Amino acid sequence: MRIFFVGLILWVTPVLASEPACTALTQPVPVKYCVHKPTDSSGWFKNRDILYYFHGRNGNELRWSQEHYYTGEIQRDWKRRKKHAPTVVSISFGPIWLLAPKNQSPRSGLFEYVVGYLLPRIEKELGGVKGRRLLLGESMGGVNSLVLSMRTNLFDRVAALCAPVADITPFSTPEEVKAYVETTTAWKNLKDSAPDLIYQTFAGISQLGQAFFPTAQDWAASDPMNLAKNLDSKTAPQYYLAAGMKDEYLTFEGNEKLSKIIKSRRGSVDWHPSWAGHCVADIPSVSKFLVH
Secondary structure, rough: OOEOOOOOOOOOOOOOOOOOOOEEEEOOOEEEEEEEEOOOOHHHHHHOOOOOOOEOOOOOOOHHOOOHHHHHHHHHHHOOOOOOOOOOEEEOOOOOOOOOOOOOOOOOHHHHHHHHHHHHHHHHHHOOOOOOEEEEOOHHHHHHHHHHHHOOOOEEEEEEEOOOOOOOOOOOOHHHHHHHHOHHOOOOOOOOOOOHHHHHHHHHHHHHHHHHOOEEEHHHOHHHHHHHHHOOOOOOOOOEEEEOOOOOOHHHHHHHHHHHHHHHOOEEEEEEEEEOOOOEEHHHHHHHOOOO
């Protein structure tokens, strides 16, 4: 298994995608998106799928086209396997955003905007959906991918990498957080070298969650751990989940449990644990999941 550390520069060869065509909208919500059309257009046999891509925290709409990032390696793997790339649409509402349905937070409402306006606009520009809708996101983008796919029936395949999902929430008490943290593999591996790192990281996640979901009820209605319990196997997409056992964002136990919940609903899920930290991608398996 070959793994790729997100952000580590390993490859510098040309990628499949051409220069993206980017659009910036200011009303009703500021958003930027880029359409990356493959250069391997070959008429009838061209890949007609649309892959939506959600970046992680502090990323942007240009992440997909950055050759040193893991997304560039996915594209190179398609090329090595002589697979036609899909049209990729990367979306960004800024460095930090969550697809929260409308609530009392002024930051909420992005879910309705994406489903009701942005995706239809993009797909009209592309001439409609002639293949499948696919979805890929890492970290914060992984959570957004899970929320969007579990609250709609729009996608055929969804890859969520290192999504911070857990049995604790942004509203858990300090006692509940401590009890959970000290049972995780991340704590067992990091408590001697960086005992405060996990708590500091979770504090940041909690602040982010509360900014978009101001009440525990708001969070519960969009928590992937809850949404998965109501998945309909007839309409649910195929999922790919990945997480590291030494991830200070506590992604391992949550994603492992999420995969079991999806399976209990007779859903399809490829679960890829790794002995690694936050956001490590097994490029061949992600690549084949999206384009096989």
